[in-house]
Amino acid sequence: MKRLAIGICVSLALAGAARAEETAKEKANKAAVLAFYDAALNKLDFEAASKYLGPVYKQHNPTAADGPEGLKGFLAYLKTTFPQTHSEVTMSFADGDYVILRVHAIRTPGTAGNAIVDIFRLENGKVVEHWDSVQPIPDKAANANTMF
Numbered sequence: 311m312k313r314l315a316i317g318i319c320v321s322l323a324l325a326g327a328a329r330a331e332e333t334a335k336e337k338a339n340k341a342a343v344l345a346f347y348d349a350a351l352n353k354l355d356f357e358a359a360s361k362y363l364g365p366v367y368k369q370h371n372p373t374a375a376d377g378p379e380g381l382k383g384f385l386a387y388l389k390t391t392f393p394q395t396h397s398e399v400t401m402s403f404a405d406g407d408y409v410i411l412r413v414h415a416i417r418t419p420g421t422a423g424n425a426i427v428d429i430f431r432l433e434n435g436k437v438v439e440h441w442d443s444v445q446p447i448p449d450k451a452a453n454a455n456t457m458f
Contacts, residue, residue: 336404339432343409344402346437347428351397351415354389356382364436371442392417397426400458407432414447414458422447425457 332340346362349355360378369376374384388395396419401412409430416423424444431439447457 332404338435340402340404340409342435343430354385356385362437364433364438366438368439394419
């Protein structure tokens, strides 16, 4: 019984260690999302970003319209309202068809900006779904840790 328990523990440990490495699909998904994000949110280039979209683009942010046209409208809004917007991806993770980004977005230079977590779902290497959570960066924190 003891030997079985040790064997199970070793198997679980090895499975966890194997999972620490991204699969080729996860690496490709992450690369696609990073390229999409840069084209869309930094370059504000819908045509370049649209190459990474699947046949459907489902938007879960309640302030953004669904579909590619919704994204196109959002990028047009950013170009007009925040032409100097810049988003720095500070962390990225992939798990199967999901890619998660931790982002420091500054819409107007000289401001603290927002901390954002973006979640993307891909199908066949194309972005088909998006969720996000946005948190303004306060002027003063209750601790010495940074948000990034």
